[in-house]
Amino acid sequence: MSLLTVEGLRVHFGHGDTQVQALHDVDLTIEPGEIVGLVGESGSGKTVTSLALMGLLDPRSSRIEGRAVLDGKELWDEKGERKTPRHEIPMAMVFQEPMTALDPVFTVGYQLMETLKVRRGMDKRAARAEALSLLDAVGISDPKARMKAYPHELSGGMRQRVMIAIALACDPKLLIADEPTTAVDVTIQAQLLDLIKKLSRERGMSVLFVTHDLGVVSETCDRMITMYAGRVVERGPVKEVLAAPGHPYTAGLLAALPSPESRGGRLATIPGRVPPPGDVVEGCIFRPRCPYAQDECRTEQKLIALTDTREVRCIRSREIDFEGVAS
């Protein structure tokens, strides 16, 4: 059984006439221990998807529809309201900028121990011991000393490790990591990617890894999902998708990547922008930017199976020769 099953997830922002839909029937499954990459340009809906699953969207300004089941528990009811108390849902999230999630006035140790008390019902002693072991697990040297540190006293990479430790304090079966390495150097990114892979392997923990970086996806994830304008437009095993993308958008993202080999040549671009929620696009959502668009693309596209393991939201996928992309 899948650890996470999401069916027809929709998110609306605002009310009445100004209401806009940010997610359109997002389907998603994650198996136990699997690392799934969620990719797309900024504004594609990756963070909204993550926040919706975490129950972190403000119910006063947003509305959720659809169904999500994690580890056998329904995340919300028909009205989109939380069904299961948060501490019973084995899910945690780390963000791009740990400073937004860490409280600057409390020490690392305090924040970690509070999480353990609230989420795992530990007493002070047990929480302290567990906090030390979690800091050790995320590769922080001298955990005892670090317990007393305030977030601003730590480097960006260290803070991200602390964030991961706090996430682990919830004993998650699913970790949602939203661009966790976007703000750090490649050297630190390499450390964090290794850490996340190691934790996933050792704990059998699944990860929804949100990133705009296809290199990171290639090195970290088992499967990937390309999102565009609040919709899933492609999904499949990472190696297969990156070797031969099935959707023009995934292909475009790949072709735009610079490398030493492409030096001197022009880079492929994807003209135009991701349409914001509320923009009306007739037919295929990617049509205004798609170099392969034809008349048949004027109808709204459904996710169709390409192989047993791959799906695309493009009627022309099989006919298109993405020349020069799959190098």
Add this chain to the structure above:
Amino acid sequence: MTEPLLSLENVSVRFPIGRRRHVTAVDGVSLELREGETLGLIGESGSGKSTVARAAMGLAPIAEGTVRWRGKDVSTFNAKERRAFSEAVQMVFQDPHSALDPRRTILQSVREPLDVMGRGNKKDRREVAAKALEDVGLATQMLSRYPHQLSGGQKQRANIARALVTNPKVLVCDESVAALDVALQAEILNLLQDLKAEYDLTILFISHDLSVVSYLADRISVMYLGNIVENATTESLVEQSLHPYSEALLSAQPLVHDSSEGRRIVLKGDIPSPVSPPPGCRFNTRCQFAQEGCREVKPDLVEVLPGHASACLRVDELYADRLGRTVAS
């Protein structure tokens, strides 16, 4: 060989931090920008890249060393020379938002450097600014817009236009595409190449992203804690790096079509603080090849292959194969 357009000779930049303490952000850096080339500068954040850029533009407090423009020491410039120099070297910043005044139209912002210089009459200045905006691909109707009405990519184009109005020889791009999505990044990189040809530009391109730098640059300098540790043509650096830090940086770059398994060197820990850098080779605290001597002697940047310099005490021995040498043991 022709004289470099802009050069740094043994330049050190120190900033005061608190009472009687200093941080040496740039430590004895030498660098040559040759006319028509694109020189890439890479390194982790805090390594001193932006400070090198500011030093090259005459905007950083130079503690030691010399910055030369067309062979002449810029510290000896008279007012007229100084002005010509500052017009000739222009910067494109990372953050497209902060460099544009929110209360001014795009045209006004782009025209501003010319207004400050008081060059020509207002109509001429307007024409120069409008031409620059056209060259960066912003449509005429954008001229009267305000920054908040532009997308991130359009703002970065406006920034580039602003850097172009003085008809510079050198463009210093400091993380100019770092904040952009890959598709937009590709557009701006294409644009920079077009402008380079059209305006005969020489470019100092600073980025922490090796794939971007290796795509654009002819030569690359690698910085670590205020020092340049390796200097080579892009090809030579990417294919046969001769420094353990560059190798680690290269190997940390996640690649789409190349598995990192077995290739990756994961550096331990963070870059140390430049306030109290490690003695000897500054990389010794994180280098997998560090030996006793590396903590005592600071390596010089030495040309070990034609056009390829490395600052590593063990370069002959670690890279004997790449250097085509046999090691005397």
